[in-house]
Amino acid sequence: MAVFTPLDLSRWHSAGQEVSLWHPALSQRFAQMPGGALTAWGIPFALATDGDGAPRWIILGRDAQPLNLPLDEAAAATHVIVAHFCNTAQRAGVDPAGIPPASSRGRASTSPTTSWSTPMGPNIASPSTGASRSTSRLSPGGSTPSPPCRMRSRGR
């Protein structure tokens, strides 16, 4: 039997769909991304509620600093499951002007009439994990001398 603990990330939310980093052709669709209590593939998430324009995502990349997310209470986990999206910025000089990235899958009526696809080969994100072997419990709210879990996003 599986046990899941959704984390409340609200104190770290830094942006919503208004962020200029997104490809302009996609910002409209971001407004439709689900919020609140979400069960995806059977896994519960505690997302920020949408619709009020308030920050609802943790934004990373483009020279952002590493982010520490101390848990209110240390917890055991076999898996850390992340709901995210990426590959959505407009890269000057790289992407065709005005043409958004292709939707992973969309209905014909809502998909852009023209889009480009992610080039095959390069990773758009490459996560890795690590864990502390020095202690079974890290100081609450403090920095992590050895990050228990690290995500790494690698550009194309």
Add this chain to the structure above:
Amino acid sequence: MSIFEREVEPGAWGWQQTGVALDPETYWLYALENPHPDLPIAALRIEPCGADTFAIAGITLGVLDAHPFRHERLQSFRIQVPEAEATTTPDLKADIDLGIIVRRRRTPPFEPGAWLEAEVQGWGEARETPHPKTAHVLDITASRAATLEVGGHAVPMETVFQPGGKAASADGAVRVEVLGYEKTWLHVTVEDAATGEPTPVRVHFRAPDGRYLPPYGHRNEVNLMWFEDYGADAILGSTEYAYVPGAFAIELPVGEVYVEIAKGFEYKPLRQRLEIAPAQRELTLRVERPINLRRQGWVTADTHVHFLSPTTAHLEAAAEGLNLLNLLASQWGDLFTNVGDITGAMSPVSQDDTLVWVGTENRQHILGHMSLLGGKGAPVFPMTTGGPDESGIGDAVMTSMADWADRCRAREGLVILPHFPNPQCENVADLVLGKIDGVELRDFFTDSMDTFGVTEWYRYLNLGYRMAAVGGTDKMMAGLPVGCVRTYAHLQPGNPFTFETWAEAVRAGRTFTTTGPLLLLTVDGEEPGATLTLPAGGGAVSATARVQSMVPFHEVEIVANGEVVARQVAEAGTKELELTAEVPLNRTGWVAARCLSRHTLWHAWPIHPAAHTSPVYVDVAGSPRPFNAKDAKYMLAILRGGLLWLDTLATPYSAEAHAAIKGVFERAVATLEGRLAAEA
């Protein structure tokens, strides 16, 4: 569930049919496996290291023994609930966390012994009215770490995804059992027992628990209704079928499996219990053809099929033992179907004694419908006129059905009135004016052969108008298999089978229409369509009706001038019967035979196996053409109603077109009034 029972957003209709369309506005998920799950996590650190931007919407910590995203392959499970919690399967409160309940089976109870011995085989079974029950079958894909929740009882699924897998809720109230976990892929060949050659058939495989097991490439749940599934699938009552060529692939559970095979009216339906061995790869089944009217020069056709592609139509026709399938293009408001398949010639898919010709069904909601078969060259357009619900909103009445018939015949085509008699306003005029070659008789819905269609046909015969009885399905849905109502036509001896020789047989009236029984009539040795001559004062003719059928039938009748003159009843039902009667005739008229079964076939609507021959006509010297003033007045009332509609409600296309259409009615009125006056 029918796709039209679901709420469908604009533009989503196509995707909806897949059952797996995804919402494009969603997040990607990623699961990082913790290599040290024994150590509590105190904090997470995320280091961006690329040029791109990404957003994190949520993070969840999970504790489970399997990868949270990996699901076991789809399996069927029997869910047993307590008697006090019995409910219908659709109303069963069931949910699963790490997985999906893909399907709630509405499988009726299955008693293999009774099923194997049933009197009627090959034509579906009754649908079950949903009622509360304690055993349900759900198809589920899920993680082994999933929990199935049924009516508030939690059942861990850890132990069920394996052979014989079972589980129960902690209180023991709900029990779950996997069905047919071990499976094997098979190459199946269906052979004609007489030739040893593979032959296309309609096939149904069934698990011991009653679940349909479709061959590869066929739907598990066949959508029943209009224009939904028009691939090579069928559903008759509660029984799904797949149309397959003689060889196909299917994954079957190891162990006990049941199969049903049907192939038209001359092959014996096959129901058989199979024992599938582990790792078995081959399966050969054989169908027998106890009756072979083709060898006696009969060919069988469906005069009326819509929507299928010509290639699928050919497969289904061959699987149903049809020699000719008339696929009809038409217009339905703003929708046009099969127009791109019209070639003005035999469809190039035709082969192996199975022909397909794409014609048109031309339709007008008041005047009538008309199937134009086998016309050569350009099609007869427009296919509909006069606005909804046949043609587009605002369309005018451009032309008469008589004009359609004349243009079809000029192209050497055959003119049929489908689903006779409705709608029938101009039908009357076209029958009186001799523009119709045959009428589709198919409304065998009651325990009587005196159906509306048959009764109306008799009116025309009793007025001396001759037209063949033909059978066509009007197939527009998976609930109607092609040829479930069909025309048998007897070719001239020595004639090869072509569309032209078939059309000649229909024009000559050497036909019978049937939903199963094979009914042959001779009158003084002549077959339907022939004209006998008796001396002045008449005499007696000897009529013999011989019936063979794969489905037991109960009554055979000989009819003269619309009256039953001989009848034989087999109360217990029989598959073979011959009735001979001396029929006295003192005036010019006709003799035909008909046959009825009290059993039910599960077309889209329940129907009886039944058949009706075209008449043998009998001319008595000195006796005029048959006439019946009451029927003539009935027809005049319809024709005058048509004229009234044309002058009041119909949207005229032009003054000339309007006058031409009225002219058809006026000529028919004049003909009938003339005959009434002559008889007065």
